[in-house]
Structure formats: structure tokens, C-alpha cells
Amino acid sequence: MSLPRRAMEQMGFAVCCLTCDALDEAGTERCRACIGSHARARDKLTSGPSTTKAHRLAREFVSMLSEPGKHIDDATHGDSMLVYQQLIDSHQGKEEVITQEQIEARFAKQRAKEDKSLIRDVANQSPWAKKPPEAEQRAEFLSLFKTEEPLDVPTWDELIAEVGELLDED
Secondary structure, three states: OOOOOHHHHHHOOHHHHHOOOOOOOOOOHHHHHHHHHHHHHHHHHHOOOOOOHHHHHHHHHHHHHHOHHHHOOOOOOHHHHHHHHHHHHHHOOOOOOOOHHHHHHHHHHHHHOOOOOHHHHHHOOOOOOOOOOOHHHHHHHHHHHOOOOOOOOOOHHHHHHHHHHHHHHO
């Protein structure tokens, strides 16, 4: 098994190096040929618009291979991406094997976590942020702000009658 070359990792083809039977020597003719052919294939895949379903699928696979850890939750290819990510991790010295159950548990934990908001959690320290004050408390607060008798607010009927009187005067 060869160690992945940087160019192959950047293109998302590190698995090719990890499964290669060539000697692990950087700069060999075989490495150059592989990197060159994969670069040409990737350029051909990613240039121009997709014309067929196969072309779109190939593009999707290339993007998945370049970042397999972001696609382990994919329903169809998640298991393959998990194996691929584990191959890369074991090469990089990360021996921890992540199982599907651990991944699902992590997603469940993230979904259950309450979102934090500076405005909601820090700036709004009102005791009524989640529950409004009782009617008794509201009346007490309103009485603190009253400086004079309440205004006599006319009803709609009184207003209409007043408008009628104004119209009759003309």
C-alpha cells in the first residue's frame, strides 16, 4: 500500500494510493502517470455542463470522494464513504473507528441541542420573556405610569353622531 500523494488527496482520489501495490516512493514514474491520468479525468468531468445522468452521477461521486466525511450520512453511499473515510483516517494515524450507530447518536444529540442566541439568552433578561405577567401585575404596572384620570374615549356611535352633527351644520 502506498501513502496518498498530496495531489491525489486534493482531487479526492486518495483511495487509489491507499490500494496501490506500487512501492511507496514519491515522484516515481507510476505516481506521475496516475496523478496525470486522474487529473485529466477530473478536469474532463468537471468542465462544462453535465449532459447526461451518468455525467452528473460521476460529478457527484468525485465531490463525495474529495470530502467523504461530509457524505457518511448519505442513504445510498454513506457506508462506502464511511469505509473510505476510515481508510484515510487510519493512514493519518487516527485509529478510531466510527460506527453508524455513533454517527446516528451524534446527529440525534445535535438535533436535541437547544440553539443559543445572544439576543434571546443574554440581552433579554426579562422575567416575562417566556411567560407574560399576570393580570394583577399588569394592572399594578399600569397604575405606576398613570398621572391623571383616564381619557374619556368616545365610542363609535358617539363619533358617528358627532360627525353627523358637523355635516348637518353646513
